[in-house]
Amino acid sequence: MxxxxxxxxxxxxxxxxxxxxxxxxxxxxxxxxxxxxxxxxxxxxxxxxxxxxxxxxxxxxxxxxxxxxxxxxxxxxxRPVSKILGTRAFWESTFYVNDDVLDPRPDTELLIEVALQRPYARCLDLGTGSGCIAITLALQNGGASILATDISEKALQVARRNARAIGVESGLEFRRSDWLEAVEGKFDLIVSNPPYIAADEMSELAPDLAFDPREALTDEADGLSAYRVIAAQAPDYLLPGGRLLVEIGWRQGDIVADMFKAAGFDDLRVLKDLAGHDRVVAAVWRG
Known part of the structure; x- marks a missing residue:
């Protein structure tokens, strides 16, 4: 034959x-x-x-x-190519993705860039999803201790799989938590890419976002619920001079910055992505 x-x-x-x-x-x-x-x-x-x-x-x-x-x-x-092939490139690594996690996107790399502008010893990643932020920060700072949380156990399974595959497990812990509910200790860096799409905006999203978990996209309210929780609770978990960095929707920069300012943060910055849209709010907790 x-x-x-x-x-x-x-x-x-x-x-x-x-x-x-x-x-x-x-x-x-x-x-x-x-x-x-x-x-x-x-x-x-x-x-x-x-x-x-x-x-x-x-x-x-x-x-x-x-x-x-x-x-x-x-x-x-x-269906996005990444969800078909099960992989997505982010920063300098390739991450496994499925329908249980948000598909990492290039816009989120700005959060990494800002985080790397200053050293960090203890970092907290809230709503880690695929683990792309926590794992990347661990790769960039092998001496750091990083705690990554998510309310979804399925998402945490994906994040742990990525950590093993990429070879970053030392100093990196994944824990199930509803935002800061199961978190202990103090950190000099807190990062988060929370669900920030308002419920009434969901119908306007690009079709490929339909393959991401809905709970990773929207709070089923005005898109600001996670920021309210973080603004109220993060001060209790930050060391003096500790930084808070969050990804935001393109129309939320001033709103989130004002929210953090009212909570006692200073050095507020709203940073733009390559498309010129507001993408990250950075703040410092003086204690």
């Missing part, structure tokens, strides 16, 4: 691109490339150099072809 060819790399790439383009997927060519590379266990960047290479039935079996087409249909229906 011969190992017959089953079309070229380029044929399957064009096949996938056409399906996604007809579905109105922006970046159809790129997404088809990523999905095909995953099924061929290849580096996506090398596929363009292999467009004319014929694939064989051993390399791309009938079952593999069917799985590829199933993933293409999932993407055509709006």
């Amino acid at each position: 011969t190992d017959a060819p089953v079309h070229s790399v380029g044929w399957w790439w064009r096949f996938g691109t056409e399906i996604l383009r007809k579905a109105g997927i922006e970046g159809a060519d790129r997404d088809a490339q990523l999905i095909l590379a995953s099924h061929l266990k290849a580096d996506p960047g090398t596929l363009r150099l292999q467009m004319d290479r014929e694939l064989t039935a051993t390399e791309f079996s009938e079952a593999g072809q069917q799985a590829y087409q199933t993933d293409l249909q999932s993407r055509a229906a709006g």
Whole structure:
């Protein structure tokens, strides 16, 4: 029995691109490339150099072809590539993601940039989700002690899996907690990317956000509930001079900054992302 060819790399790439383009997927060519590379266990960047290479039935079996087409249909229906492939690049690492956690996005990297502007010895990450913030901060400061909390045990399972896979477990603890409810001790850095979308804004979201857990997106109220809790309770857990950094929605900068100021924080800064939108509020607790 011969190992017959089953079309070229380029044929399957064009096949996938056409399906996604007809579905109105922006970046159809790129997404088809990523999905095909995953099924061929290849580096996506090398596929363009292999467009004319014929694939064989051993390399791309009938079952593999069917799985590829199933993933293409999932993407055509709006499911993000990261949730199809189960991975998302963030900062300098690749994180496992599923439907139990928020998909890490480049905007959140601003929170990391600001956190790294000053040293920290004890850090608290509230609502850790995939663990992308806590794990990245642990990687960048191997001597720090970091506690990461989440109310969702399923999210914590994902975060622990990422910590093991990336090789960061020493000095990093994951704990189930409703915000600061199960937290003890004092920290010189508290970070959080809480649910900040108002309930009445949920219908306006990009389709791919439908595949993130709803509780990680909205408080089912005005989008400010988590900030009220953090503003009221964080002072009890910060050392003098400790910093509080939170990601925000693009229209919430002044509101959250005023909330923190009223709670006794100073050195308030509202920082913009690369798109020019308010993205992070930074504050200092003087004690």
